[in-house]
Amino acid sequence: MIAVSLQEGTIVLDPFSVRMVLGLVILTLIVISCVSSQRRRSPYAEWWRVALCLFLAGNAAFLLNGTDFQPWANPLGKALVVAGTFCIWAGARTLRDHRVHPWFLAAASIPGFVASVVDDPGNSVWSGGLVYLGLTTLGLTLAGLELWFAKPVRSRITRFLSIIAGLTALYYLFRAISFVLDGPTSQVFQTFFGFAPAALMHLILLVAVSSTMNTLSNKQLIKRLRERADRDHLTGLLNRGAFLELASRSLAESSPRGAALILADLDNFKAVNDEHGHAAGDAALRAFAAACTSSVRSTDIVARYGGEEFVLLLPGATQQRAEAIASEISGRLAATKGPDGLPFPTVSYGVTSTGADVQDLAFMINVADAALYSAKAQGRNRVVGADPADVESAAEASRPPS
Template identity: 50%
Template sequence: MEFLDTTTVRFVFAVVAVTLLGLFYFVTFQRTRSIYSAWWCVALALFLTGSAAYLLDGTAHQVWANPTGNALLVLGVASVWASARTLRARPAPVWQLLAGPAVTLLVSALDSPATNDWSGGPVFLAFMCLLLALASVELWGIKRSSSRVTKSLALAAGLLAAYYLGRWLVFLAEGPDGPTFTTYFDSAITTLITLVLLVVVSFSMAALSNEQVTHDLHLRATRDGLTGLLNRSGFADLALNELNRIRANGTPGALVLADLDHFKAVNDTHGHAAGDGVLQAFADICVATVRSTDLVGRHGGEEFVILLPGADSNRAEAIVNQLSARFARATFAEGFEPPTVSYGIAAINSESTDLAAVLATADAALYEAKSLGRNRAVQGPTGRK
């Protein structure tokens, strides 16, 4: 059909991409400053410039414009994949982002780009399919309150990946001039499909950018900036839910307060940077030792708190002994030995409804551990020493 000629559709695509880029940058990115929205702005800019490069096909500039357009579009899809990874706090390595575009550019430049409109076509289509599929997988794996949005985006990326897979297979089977390819997979049809998806997806991207900002703010409000553990208020909120669950199920539990012995001496002797390294090392060991269902928080200063649902006091004491053993093997750049750790353990049962009371019991046990010479665990009044 005449209105589907490739040049016209690509021009329309460029206009829409410019509009979306402007709206997304000034309305979404400038307000949220989220990493996700930044990557999406990069992707839109690459889609725009890549499509614009194709407008030079049939001119003397095709020799460089065609390979450049291929590489820019692959890099644009790589940016979509990178944006999806930021929602799972998994930044994409630079070499993985650039490998596909670099290979596409090289192959396209060697495939007679001055006369071949489809120079590097098989490699270009393969990378487009692969990176869209990877973006779909990343989006599908996100577990957030906006799962409906991410699942829809994952489905859209997956369908487009399947479409590019079809393009690639038909291209290999009959070439770009074959009847199936020209009917269902030529550049005009693909650009039109991408245009529709781009408009729909951009609005969902704006919602995800807002959600990422909200999520980041929530993390800042509930997480300790140095160790990444729950802060005091964040721990308290989740611990209250666990206490309610323990009471409802009639299962045991234990709360542990851990304090690094003579921690001030580390700061005074080796500096605050070394002290921060000690706190981070102990935090990492705590997370690596307990279960994913346990709660670990920084209670303040050099004091940490651990909630162990389902564990009695004896099991809690065995766990803190593991913590101390692992921490004792930690090494630091300054060459000093890690400090010892004292622990106070409070048992939790179906009657333990007051978090403050449980903390007070553990704190009293911790005080006793300190008074007995440190580097030990003491169970609260309901247990044994």
């Protein structure tokens, strides 16, 4: 039975009863989450389950308030709830393909624990309360921002969750302000920011996130499966099909600025496999892929075109810039030691660029391939560029008469 007391005409729910109800709801959500997501192990769902478990453990620790265990249980409860709040933020970050190391959650919860310990938790359930409320507000605010800007899976769901997290953060901000101005024992604080109103806000947040978890988890899993289908499993770069699709779209969008294209081929790659084994060849491919991604911008498109051949599209880049990037990639690769200290193979490059009038990706690849063939013929380990003026003249000559 839920106990109530009357204070000047106001009904105040018994904190123990409120926390029991909240604990049962959290436990129910954990069971539902585990049952409905047995075959869906998305990062978002995993973080959310950790958050629920931390909330349950923190709520259980708060149930020990008023007992001999309060001096340690109360600070522990605050630390667990803060860690759970930041788990919501960590889960939201996975929707943007960002990671949070578990140690950060411990670091975020330690200040609340320490503040509560040094503030006489044995005599006050609100020891370290301002730090606890401030950290909870911060965690919910960060979660709301991550959900709002979750571009890969932006939808009405993430906007809805962002608003819920934002409103909960705003409530905790007002709760902290009332804590400072009125005190935790005041009628204003007890009526609007006490255990019962806070539990209601918790329930709204928990139910809102739980009700949408499967949908967001499915979207995240589908996105990851699509990315795996578009990626080369060895190097992690785009595969040929994905490159052609993305590069064609990027080339059309970058028409006012033009673009440059680099075609690269590892020299004497077959000899590496024959003499040192396929493991050495795989290491060379991975090392070259790493050198590429370290040398280009986030807007550039890099792919394994096939075998030991790679292709890069650099929107807005000039011919000179593309040739400089090719040289930079070779420099990075040469500075990297292979298995057992063996040097990696050298690389030959064919580079071309285009103005605003030439936007045919297949034509650019053919021109770069011819330049690459010339680099091989000249002795390998070099960058050969196709003059942009010659490219445009060849494109004009190849067009059928109107």
